[in-house]
Amino acid sequence: MNINEIMSIDVKTCMPSSNLQDVAGLMWNNDCGAIPVVNELNIPLGIVTDRDIAMAAMLNQKPLWALTAAEIIQNQNLCSCQQNNSLQECLNMMKEEGVRRVIVTNADDTLAGIVSIGDVLAFTGNSISRGKKQAAQIKHEPVLSMLKHVSAHRMQPQQPLAQMEKNSE
Known part of the structure; x- marks a missing residue:
């Protein structure tokens, strides 16, 4: 199965x-958690996630309209x-890079x-996607392996946030 199928x-x-205020608005209005950043030629440069927005606001202590x-x-x-890459190649990339999209x-x-974990799960086993039952097209094992890796807890900063703020002054 190729990526363009899912x-x-x-x-x-x-x-x-x-600005991040506008990006958050796009997420809200379109029920999504990530917005690709593209140049004027529609070439992707990066991606902004809802978590990125929350962390940027907290770490920079600025309003969303003041961050880009x-x-x-x-x-x-x-x-x-x-889009002609195989699903397995995409799953491997998600697992290696620890990304959800x-x-x-x-x-x-x-x-x-864009391919998200949700897109992959919709085609795994006998999942239901957008109200329609999907045929079992993706094996469970590689998807579960990727999910375990991507969803694993990561090391937290050694210093509490209050201490990090004092050190940055």
Whole structure:
């Protein structure tokens, strides 16, 4: 199975200059947790997640309208694949990179869609997707392996937040 068979194609995007208030609004209005950041040619540069927005606001102690998508993606390693890649290649990337979403591109590197854990689960076993029962097309084992890895708890900072703030002054 190729990625283009399960990816979401109605993907809302933002520009690097978009403020996080607007990006959060896109998420709310479109019931999604991630917005790809693209340039004027629709080439993906990064992705902003709902968690990224919350952490940026907390760590920078600024309102969302004072922060941009560019600030979120500046040191980001973009995880993407082409739509003719296999699902297994995408699962391997998700597992290796510890990500819940992978941007999908066309042959010319423009945005084609996005694959999320939800998209993968919708085609696993006898899942129900958008009210329609899906045929068992994806084996459970590779999906569970990826989910265990991506969902594992990560090391927390050694210093409590209050101590980190004092050290940054």
